[in-house]
Amino acid sequence: MRKLVFSTIALVGMLACVRAQSATPVNDARIDAMMSRYAGNVAGASLIVVKDGKTVVRCGFGYANLEEHTKAGPETNYRLASVSKQFTAASILLLKQDGKLRLDDPVRKWLPELPASDGKITLRNLLTHTSGLIDYEDLIPADRTAQIDDHDVLRMIAAQNRLYFEPGSAHRYSNGAFVLLGLVVERTSGVGLADFMKKRIFQPLGMEHTLMYEHGRGPEVANRAYGYTEADGKWTRTDQSVTSATRGDGGIYSSVDDLAKWDAALYTDKLLNAESRKLAFTPTEPIADPDVDFGFGWRLSGDTVWHSGESIGFNNVIIRWPKQHVAVIILTNRNEFQPYPLALTIGQLFLDR
Numbered sequence: 001m002r003k004l005v006f007s008t009i010a011l012v013g014m015l016a017c018v019r020a021q022s023a024t025p026v027n028d029a030r031i032d033a034m035m036s037r038y039a040g041n042v043a044g045a046s047l048i049v050v051k052d053g054k055t056v057v058r059c060g061f062g063y064a065n066l067e068e069h070t071k072a073g074p075e076t077n078y079r080l081a082s083v084s085k086q087f088t089a090a091s092i093l094l095l096k097q098d099g100k101l102r103l104d105d106p107v108r109k110w111l112p113e114l115p116a117s118d119g120k121i122t123l124r125n126l127l128t129h130t131s132g133l134i135d136y137e138d139l140i141p142a143d144r145t146a147q148i149d150d151h152d153v154l155r156m157i158a159a160q161n162r163l164y165f166e167p168g169s170a171h172r173y174s175n176g177a178f179v180l181l182g183l184v185v186e187r188t189s190g191v192g193l194a195d196f197m198k199k200r201i202f203q204p205l206g207m208e209h210t211l212m213y214e215h216g217r218g219p220e221v222a223n224r225a226y227g228y229t230e231a232d233g234k235w236t237r238t239d240q241s242v243t244s245a246t247r248g249d250g251g252i253y254s255s256v257d258d259l260a261k262w263d264a265a266l267y268t269d270k271l272l273n274a275e276s277r278k279l280a281f282t283p284t285e286p287i288a289d290p291d292v293d294f295g296f297g298w299r300l301s302g303d304t305v306w307h308s309g310e311s312i313g314f315n316n317v318i319i320r321w322p323k324q325h326v327a328v329i330i331l332t333n334r335n336e337f338q339p340y341p342l343a344l345t346i347g348q349l350f351l352d353r
Contacts, residue, residue: 030349031057034342038062043228043235043334044072048256050263050327051350058256064225064333066235077209077253078225078331079244081309083316084212084252085178086280087197089127089297091185093276094200100188103127103279110184113154115161123184125167126177127296128284132163136176140242147245153179171288175249178297182248193247194218204271205261210254212247221253225333227313238335241312250311256329259318263327266320281305281322308340319343326350 031047038045044062048055060073095101101110103124108114114121118133125131139156140148148156157176164172182193189196194212202210209222227239245251254262265271272280283293283300293300299307306319313333317340320327328347330339 031059031346034346035059035061037337038072038332041066043230043332044076044225045330045332045334045339046072046074046076046078046256047346048074048260048327048329049346049350050260050325050329052325053264055260056350057346064223066226066228067237072225072333073223074257075209075223075255076225076331077221077223077255078316078333079213079227079239079250079309079311079314080252080254080316080331081250081311081314082175083254083307083309083318084248084250086297086307087201087252088178088181088185088248089280090201090272090276091193091196092123092127092181093272093280093296095185095188097273097276101184107131107180107184110187111154111180113158115158117161117163118157118167121163121167123181124284126174126181128171128294129173129177130168130171130284130286131174131177132165132167132170132172133157133174133176133180134160134162134164135174136179137243144242147240147242149245150179150183150247153246154183169286171286171294173288175243175246178249179246180248185248197252201271202258205265207254207258207261210252210258212251213253214247214251215245223255224253225314225331227311227333227335229313229335238313244311250309254331256331259329259331260327263318263320263329267322267325304344306340306343308338310338315339317343319347321347321351324351 038061042062047059049057058074062072064070064072064076104122107121121131136153136156185196186193194214197212226237228235229238280296287293298305304319304321309316313335315338316331318329328343330343
């Protein structure tokens with residue numbers, strides 16, 4: 001094991017970066033080059049690398065708010081988009097640990113508004129994208145401009161007396177499944193989804209600035225990054241869309257600092273017990289992609305567990321190498337470039353050979 005000593009440096013286009021120094025140090029310039037698209041007067045990114053429970057890289061690049069010239073840093077909070085799904089899944093697992101639900105409960109036990117066609121769908125099917133639910137995004141009227149919420153999604157799905165396939169017989173990624181799971185959390189626990197996650201996940205882990213954002217109903221996001229799209233060299237704020245108000249599938253805001261605490265908790269019983277963690281990271285048949293399995297809110301590929309998150313103005317990824325206790329988290333506030341390949345490349349610099 002390499003002995004790590006930490007130093008802080010300042011670089012153009014980024015905030016304080018903690019870098020590992022050792023007999024064979026990671027080349028600072030190499031990481032800077034990899035992240036260069038985010039440096040300067042552009043919509044930015046935050047990066048953290050954790051190895052053996054220690055932060056070895058912690059950086060911010062570019063801007064969280066271009067209009068107000070607010071730089072992005074490790075404490076900047078981004079809309080996680082689908083990275084949120086692992087927290088919705090964890091909420092279901094916590095309720096299972098409490099004895100309040102079973103994974104093989106029919107979803108109609110908790111959401112009886114759903115039609116008879118959904119009678120065989122279980123919570124496990126929702127967690128693993130094997131429900132066959134019709135995509136709610138395809139049900140939104142083309143002329144709709146007002147944002148939809150979780151109850152709108154439930155109404156739209158409840159009006160469909162059809163499925164793509166028999167539950168459990170195939171795999172199809174479903175945002176609607178996780179919207180419904182968020183509603184199940186509320187009905188099972190008797191408290192709102194935002195409050196449940198705050199009290200059962202974020203507060204116990206010290207994720208003090210992470211929240212399920214509900215516009216007009218809860219606290220505003222501190223240190224908020226706003227989403228942008230670039231066209232012809234000009235950045236335009238594109239922070240919200242019609243689907244940006246749904247919660248269970250993508251409504252959490254968090255920072256790389258807080259997500260590092262989440263990563264650490266997934267090695268312990270502090271939140272999820274060993275059985276729950278095994279369930280979360282166990283592949284479920286059938287799968288759609290021979291190279292990617294699905295657990296509960298996680299993609300499983302080789303020796304990595306990961307998930308990306310993309311919505312208008314944001315592209316994010318968390319990748320974990322559990323056997324090597326390495327994690328790379330990149331959060332960005334721009335519409336273009338998915339950071340998954342970049343995070344994989346950065347992670348290779350910290351893996352033991």
